[in-house]
Amino acid sequence: MGVELYLMFAGAILFLGLYCVLTKKSIIKSAIGISIMVKGGSLSFLVAGGATAQVAVVLIIVIDAIVAAVLLSMAVNVYKHTGSLDFEALKRLWG
């Protein structure tokens, strides 16, 4: 059971991150949530171990950083336009 427990923990982290993106209304918080989700994936790779896992984890750290950078630069634009970082501002397009 031991290893599976770690895996469940990793899954829990993933869903914790999802919960964050799901409920929080701030763009910054959702960015943090996404990072947490990715960490869940990394952890589960680490649980499995092996050389590929290390490559995967390094890879995802880089990718996550790039995505975060793009996301935050968009957030800056949102802030410039609306003066807030709230999801509420992002409701003009619907339907």
Next chain:
Amino acid sequence: MLFENELLVWLCLVFPFVGTTLVPLIARLGQSVRTAFAVIIGFLTAGSVLLLLPEVWVGRTQGLAYTFNWAPSIGLVFSVYIDPLSVMMAAIAGGIGSLVLLYSVKYMAGQDGLTRYYALVLLFIGSMIGLVFVDNLLVLYFFWEAVGLCSYALIGFYTKDLKAAKAGIKALVTTRVGDIGFLIGIFVLGSGAMTALGTDFWQSLSIHYLIQNVSAIPTETLTIAGFCFLLGAMGKSAQVPLHVWLPDAMEAPTTISALIHAATMVNAGVYLLARSLPLFSRVTGWMTALMVVGGITAFLAATMALVEHDLKRMLAYSTISQLGYMIFGLGLISGFTVATFHLMSHAIFKALLFLGAGAVIHSIETRNMYQMGGLKKEMKLTYIVMLIGGLSLAGLIPFSGFWSKDMILATTWETKNYIPFLFMIITAILTAAYTIRMVNLVFWGESRRNTIAHEAPWQMAAPLILLAIGTVVSWMGIGFLTRAYTSFNLSGHGLTLSSFINETFQTPVVWISLGAFIIGIGLFMIRKRYAANTVGDRTVIVARQGYGFDTFYGWIIQCLRGFATRFRKTHTGDLNYNIAGMALGFLILLIILFFIGGL
């Protein structure tokens, strides 16, 4: 033999399609060059089909079959199989189509977008010829839909007219409803046959292969496929309740109406059923369904035609009614010959009626029959040909409509379907009544117009005269037709002209049907008394509204639109909701996997 048969077959297909692609290019050389080119292509097509006619009709016992690898990667083969039925249909499409093209030269002169018009008319004719030539059901469906596209584009030809644009959409959507059934039918039949006969996918979709091996196909497959095919035919051939598009299609130029009603579109459904008759004839209830659908359509449409005031819409209803006759005829035992015979004579006299109506409309620029009257003197030629067409429609001896309609009625009588017979006789009475009413309103009596009519120019008159001659003599082809059918094992009843006339006059039916004509005229005479009473009034109003079919469909669309508008609110655009959608998706997958995946 002047040409190789194979060459002729491909020419029939190549001329119109190449013509379609070339018309826009040739249009750069000038308007008249383009028009001349289109007409020539039309006649070349007609010529190739007519050259093919004797090849198939005289002395052959097998169809011409040729193939062409269309998409070898998936095994899709364009296979052509030509027998008397297909060559007759093609001759109608090509022959009437080319006359319509000639007629268009004058009728459509000076309109905008004629390049589009000629390209599409050629495509229309070509698609119809393709539809009747091909053997593979799926390729047939390709042309089936192509015909639909052409009708959509041509009905909406006057793009500036909102009504026309809507009518085009209505035609495409309504026929597509039937096509749902048709496509499902094709595949149910194909996959059923594939398992039962152990052939490959494309082979199992060949109509002739299926007909040869019909006994090996499971009945359940045939039942589903049969009724699905019927649905498809109901859409294309405008049977109740999918008939609503055809009257609205009258927003098209009159030439297009003639094309749709006589040469191409609406015949496709009847053709499909006639072609697949050997497949489904042993399906329980299928023939009865044909009779019921056809009978109801024939009757309802005739009553609607009786009260319509728009000349073209009235003719449209009469087409629906006559198509009802054909479908009804197919439902009879040995109905193949009678139905296709009626199809032939109807195509000719209906083209005549429409082109004649076109001449009238062209001359006085109204379609309302109550604003016509007294055209007899001013448009003598048109009057005579319209009268010939009308009497043929009404079923007066010796015009072609009489012979074919009488044949349907006689077969009904002989097969002891007395109640349907009664029904069809009543319809025949109504037919005579509305035809006379039409002739009366348009040509007889005092003029109710403020315009002066003029006779049609020769480009319009020539097709009219040719079609009028056709209306008088086409029935004499019955001998060739039945003999060709017999030699191809399409139908067992061989006739000669004299034996046909003999048989016609041996039964009492001929007197009943002639009586129906006279009663119809009588009914027309007493119309004033009928309309004066309130019950009559009310029926007239209901019939004028098309028995509420349109209202009903409108209501369905309204409901759909309401639902869509409400459904749109589920897409809130809130990011939290979007992410919740992802979580929901996860749950849905979990549930599905739980039920079907054995989690």
Next chain:
Amino acid sequence: MFNPFFPLVFLFSGSFLAYAMGRAEKIYQKKYLAATTALLFFSIALILQIILAVHIWDNGSLSFYIGDTLLRMDALSIILSLIALSLGTVVCLYSVIYMEHDQGQEYYYPLLLLMVAGIVGIGLATDFLVMYLFFELMSIPSYALVVFRRHEWMAIEAGMKYIVMGAVGSAFAFFGISLVYFQTGTLQFNNLVGMLSTTPILQAALLFLIIGFGVKAAIVPLHTWLPDAHSAAPSGISAMLSGIVIGAGFFTLLRSLLVFTGTGLAAGELLIIMSLITMSVGNLMAYSQLSHKQADLKRILAYSSVAQMGYILLGVGVGLAYGIRVGYEGGLFHIMTHAFMKGLAFLCAGAIIHQLGTRYVDEMEGIGLSMKVTVFAFALSLLALAGVPPLSGFMSEWMVFSGGIMTYGVIGLWGIAIAVIALLNALLSLGYYLPIIKTMYLPTERKGILKARDPSAVMLLAIGILAGLTIILGVWPELGLKAVKPAVDILVSLGGV
């Protein structure tokens, strides 16, 4: 000559050069430098890809190593890269004029090249990790390209939604990959096929992978980013996104699912059910756009992409579930035809919107009479999307529906139910395609519309190429099916059915 890495090399080096040229453009005050560079490299890559494709169809797949990583170009990857490169080239051509007044040319073209490189790479990957890497290489430029006009609010909002949902999806997919690795200790597709069995962890992995890659493939209910992003992006990018990026997302999903075939996991059945939901929601939403004033033309097209994605899913789903060949063929062929016809639709819509300065359908009355060529091509694309012969959409939708109905042989009346739903969807789609055409050809008095003219020859050339492809693939489907058939051979052999 036959090194399958060459297209990728050209795309990468093209992106560097295009950036340099973009900088030079500013310094020397010249126009079109970056654009022509990108166009040149796109065309070289496309030509190389075609040569490679012919070679591989004849001689089988080519493998090669980058370091220790095995990449392979087979018929399946060719179909993806051919579509991506040809659409990319056309969009690049279109953008030369369409984007000429935009700031930041030095970003636009490199990003476009990188995005296409990502798509090409997805096809080459032979293990999950490399595929994921290329998947992100496709995604990240696409995020940036959606918000390329960052002074427009629409773009910002849409980009924000896109990146958040995309990132969440990627995290899901990454987790799914980690579960596969946890269970098997390898990520090589070749090693994985056949060694998987039905365990709870793998079932979970399947779910995570579908959700993760399904976001990019716009499977309902993961599609909510799509209408925003596809309608807010510059039209060339919309064409790329709708045309091939969702297709590539789906392709990624398919490659992942293929690993699971033969394990008793009902991946194919899942796809069929999702496909029915996807096409119904897509069509209904597109239809609902027209029922209110100010229906956004590009938004309708975006929702129609969701619906079309449903058709693709259905085709491949029945292939995956029941081994119905024509389903696979239809699905893959529809990816191709959809790429060209939707690309065409977006390019035309872009030209129209650019001329009129409005995105709303009811303000486009009569535009067909002044922008004759563009609107004719647009009508052609809509009719193709509606599945009208003799246009390409008919052929592929027809094959997809065939696949759907063929399930009648396996699951009886359920098969007919699937077909009825799919065909009713096709019927419903007429309800929004045709009114758009109708509106565009109505008579008008408005000056802005009467004055509108067809765009410049270069843009018309781009539109013409796609319009030509839309017609040719309808009349002569063999051209596309030649690419599809070997790909389906691979799918069938992998699927083991």
